[in-house]
Amino acid sequence: MDTEYLKEYLKRKGATLVGVGDVTQALSRELIHLTKGISLAMNRGLTRDTNQLLAGLQKLTQEWLKKQGYRSFSIPPDSDRWKDKLITRLYPLVSHKTAATCSGLGWIGKNGLIINEFYGSKLSWSTVLTDAPLTIDRPITESQCGDCDLCVKHCPSGAVTGSNWSRRDPLQEIVRYERCRSLKGKRRHFSEKPNCGLCITICPYSRNGLSHPTGNRKSEQEILQKS
Numbered sequence: 001m002d003t004e005y006l007k008e009y010l011k012r013k014g015a016t017l018v019g020v021g022d023v024t025q026a027l028s029r030e031l032i033h034l035t036k037g038i039s040l041a042m043n044r045g046l047t048r049d050t051n052q053l054l055a056g057l058q059k060l061t062q063e064w065l066k067k068q069g070y071r072s073f074s075i076p077p078d079s080d081r082w083k084d085k086l087i088t089r090l091y092p093l094v095s096h097k098t099a100a101t102c103s104g105l106g107w108i109g110k111n112g113l114i115i116n117e118f119y120g121s122k123l124s125w126s127t128v129l130t131d132a133p134l135t136i137d138r139p140i141t142e143s144q145c146g147d148c149d150l151c152v153k154h155c156p157s158g159a160v161t162g163s164n165w166s167r168r169d170p171l172q173e174i175v176r177y178e179r180c181r182s183l184k185g186k187r188r189h190f191s192e193k194p195n196c197g198l199c200i201t202i203c204p205y206s207r208n209g210l211s212h213p214t215g216n217r218k219s220e221q222e223i224l225q226k227s
């Protein structure tokens with residue numbers, strides 16, 4: 001099956017990154033037949049428009065797979081703007097982080113987010129599961145954050161523990177999410193954002209990597225002055 005054709009097709013349609021991984025170990029009994037995870041990323045902030053674009057890429061992916069005679073299932077883009085809606089019940093089935101790391105597109109950083117070596121944590125993600133015999137990419141199984149602890153030191157809620165992610169220890173606490181949510185609840189100007197975002201912008205991979213099309217790189221000092 002022409003996996004590279006599918007990747008290039010989706011990139012022409014707007015995807016920034018496309019990877020394929022074996023997600024068998026992360027699947028529930030209901031989805032165990034869909035062992036390949038297609039990870040889709042866009043170099044855009046997490047907004048309603050981005051969610052719609054990612055959903056469009058998922059639809060194109062599923063249409064292509066159906067024409068080839070294979071089954072598929074989409075896990076929608078993450079967004080707390082859909083909080084309490086039926087669609088959010090699909091999120092726990094397979095994590096976008098799992099699909100991305102299994103596809104070799106990034107690792108889970110100390111900030112609890114997917115970090116890509118070129119784009120940092122600035123990407124938005126979605127996933128399509130399939131039973132198609134696609135060629136899988138080499139997975140990333142260990143953090144590449146090393147000794148960097150900028151997100152730990154500058155997290156305003158003290159939510160980032162400083163632990164390095166490893167697929168060998170999936171239950172390790174990397175972020176204390178209740179602290180992150182608590183901070184958001186106390187600050188009104190976070191109401192339309194998924195989080196404060198400082199752990200994204202302070203990350204060297206995000207600051208030194210490829211910027212959003214409409215954004216500019218910022219220095220650490222500029223970021224901290226605005227936080």
